[in-house]
Amino acid sequence: xxxxxxxxxxxxxxxxxxxxxxxxxxxxxxxxxxxxxxxxxxxxxxxxxxxxxxxxxxxxxxxxxxxxxxxxxxxxxxxxxxxxxxxxxxxxxxxxxxxxxxxxxxxxxxxxxxxxxxxxxxxxxxxxxxxxxxxxxxxxxxxxxxxxxxxxxxxxxxxxxxxxxxxxxxxxxxxxxxxxxxxxxxxxxxxxxxxxxxxxxxxxxxxxxxxxxxxxxxxxxxxxxxxxxxxxxxxxxxxxxxxxxxxxxxxxxxxxxxxxxxxxxxxxxxxxxxxxxxxxxxxxxxxxxxxxxxxxxxxxxxxxxxxxxxxxxxxxxxxxxxxxxxxxxxxxxxxxxxxxxxxxxxxxxxxxxxxxxxxxxxxx
Numbered sequence: 001x002x003x004x005x006x007x008x009x010x011x012x013x014x015x016x017x018x019x020x021x022x023x024x025x026x027x028x029x030x031x032x033x034x035x036x037x038x039x040x041x042x043x044x045x046x047x048x049x050x051x052x053x054x055x056x057x058x059x060x061x062x063x064x065x066x067x068x069x070x071x072x073x074x075x076x077x078x079x080x081x082x083x084x085x086x087x088x089x090x091x092x093x094x095x096x097x098x099x100x101x102x103x104x105x106x107x108x109x110x111x112x113x114x115x116x117x118x119x120x121x122x123x124x125x126x127x128x129x130x131x132x133x134x135x136x137x138x139x140x141x142x143x144x145x146x147x148x149x150x151x152x153x154x155x156x157x158x159x160x161x162x163x164x165x166x167x168x169x170x171x172x173x174x175x176x177x178x179x180x181x182x183x184x185x186x187x188x189x190x191x192x193x194x195x196x197x198x199x200x201x202x203x204x205x206x207x208x209x210x211x212x213x214x215x216x217x218x219x220x221x222x223x224x225x226x227x228x229x230x231x232x233x234x235x236x237x238x239x240x241x242x243x244x245x246x247x248x249x250x251x252x253x254x255x256x257x258x259x260x261x262x263x264x265x266x267x268x269x270x271x272x273x274x275x276x277x278x279x280x281x282x283x284x285x286x287x288x289x290x291x292x293x294x295x296x297x298x299x300x301x302x303x304x305x306x307x308x309x310x311x312x313x314x315x316x317x318x319x320x321x322x323x324x325x326x327x328x329x330x331x332x333x334x335x336x337x338x339x340x341x342x343x344x345x346x347x348x349x350x351x352x353x354x355x356x357x358x359x360x361x362x363x364x
Contacts, residue, residue, distance in 0.1 A: 003071050006053035014067065018058065025054040034085050044085065051088045061115070061244060065226050070313050072216065074226060091239055113140070113234040113241035120245050122215060124252035128262075128284050128309055130217035134210060137243065140232040141207035145198035148233065156194035160185035204233040213245055218260065218310040223247045254282065260318030262308040265325055268292060273326045281322055283307055290322065298326035 007014055010024040028050035030036075037043035056062045056074065065073045082088050091112075116139055122131060142148040151157045159165045163182035167189040181187040195201030211230060224244050231241025256263045266281055276294035280287050283304075290302055301323050308318025332340070 004049070006056055006066060009049055009053040010057070012057075016057075021054065021057050025050060025058070047085065048082055048088065051082055051092065055082075055091065061224065061242075062226060065224055068223070068312060069216065073312075074228070111235045112239050113232040115241040116231045116243045118243060118245045119248065120213065121248045121250060122219075123250055124255065124257075125284055126215060127219050127247075127249045128217065130219075131215045133213045133215060135213055135245070136208060136210050137230070138206060138208045139230075140204040141209070142233045143196060143199035143203055143205050146196035146203065148203045150196055150199060150201040150203035151192045152194040152196055156192055157190050158193050160189055160191055163189060165189040203235060211243070215247070216312060218312045218315075219247050219249070220257070220309075221248045223312075255284065257309065258321075260309040260311050262318065262320045263323070264320070265323045267325050267327045268296075269327060270329070273298070273324070283320060288320070292324070296324055296326075298324060300324050 007016070010016075010021065010028065012020060012024055016024070029047065032043045032047040032050065034040075034044055034047060037047075056066050062074065082091070116137065118135060118137060120133060120135060122133065126133075143150070146152070149157065160167075160182060162184040163169050167182055167185065167187040169180060169182050182189075185191050192201050196203075199205050209230075211227060213225060213227065215225070224246050227243040227245065229240040230243035233240055254264055262284065264281070266279070268277075268279070272279070272292055273296050274294065276296075277292045278289060279292060281290055282288075285307065288304060288307070290304070292302075301321050304320040304322070306317045307320035310317045329336075
């Protein structure tokens with residue numbers, strides 16, 4: 001299934017502000033909310049589609065990746081959107097409280113897991129062709145012993161006796177009633193009577209996981225790839241954070257890069273520059289036979305179209321730009337020197353050789 005452009009889904013320009021993005025999503029959520037469209041599968045899909053667009057465009061990191069790579073930058077690294085409306089309500093519970101004015105039962109919302117960063121250095125050729133790299137990340141993972149509950153078993157989770165599960169307590173001050181976070185359960189509405197022996201009530205433990213990262217062809221240093229749900233585990237079963245992989249590309253001994261163009265410099269002799277010739281130039285995809293035109297000057301370039309880096313979004317490749325450097329010989333045989341002198345004479349070039357003169361005194 002081909003996904004629609006996220007900006008088009010919300011009816012926005014690519015220059016939309018955070019406030020405009022939130023407003024557009026609010027209108028879509030109100031229109032296609034499942035409670036207002038019971039049994040309407042099409043409305044539910046539109047609701048999920050709008051929520052997925054909002055999840056990306058409201059997050060600075062994800063939006064930058066999407067603007068740079070499109071859907072492939074997200075989906076190619078594990079981004080999958082939402083599985084159902086329950087995931088949407090859990091992820092955007094604060095948003096829906098603002099939209100619909102409803103409070104959340106059961107106390108404080110469990111915090112989403114932290115996002116993580118991984119710095120990955122790749123070879124120059126891997127940036128050109130793309131690659132699949134294996135990385136290893138240590139992070140907080142859900143405790144398998146308790147399933148992330150933090151308790152020994154389900155009976156060890158008790159309703160807070162002070163707030164009776166609301167997560168807040170109310171104080172009357174004259175005509176006003178003020179609600180504050182329950183100090184006993186810290187807003188959770190429950191407490192753990194018997195903690196899990198494995199995680200000591202935290203709900204997660206340190207784990208090391210091996211991951212595969214798909215490097216798209218054409219990446220450059222500074223590019224960030226996102227692996228959704230590969231960050232740290234959230235509290236009490238809340239959604240996981242994401243893993244952002246920051247790419248840096250090693251320098252190459254022969255090639256360099258300017259945007260999507262591949263650059264190199266080749267040395268040629270004075271004779272080759274003067275008479276012209278055919279030479280072989282290496283490329284990342286293979287060797288190229290090129291013609292050096294007669295009389296080429298040092299610093300001039302020869303361009304091979306379409307032999308550069310592929311553009312990340314359009315896939316249209318840049319060019320291979322070959323800069324010519326004419327080398328002057330530093331050591332000549334007697335025969336070579338005589339030939340050059342003869343050439344200078346026939347071309348009318350004066351050598352301007354200094355003759356030896358007798359040294360004069362100061363007044364001389």
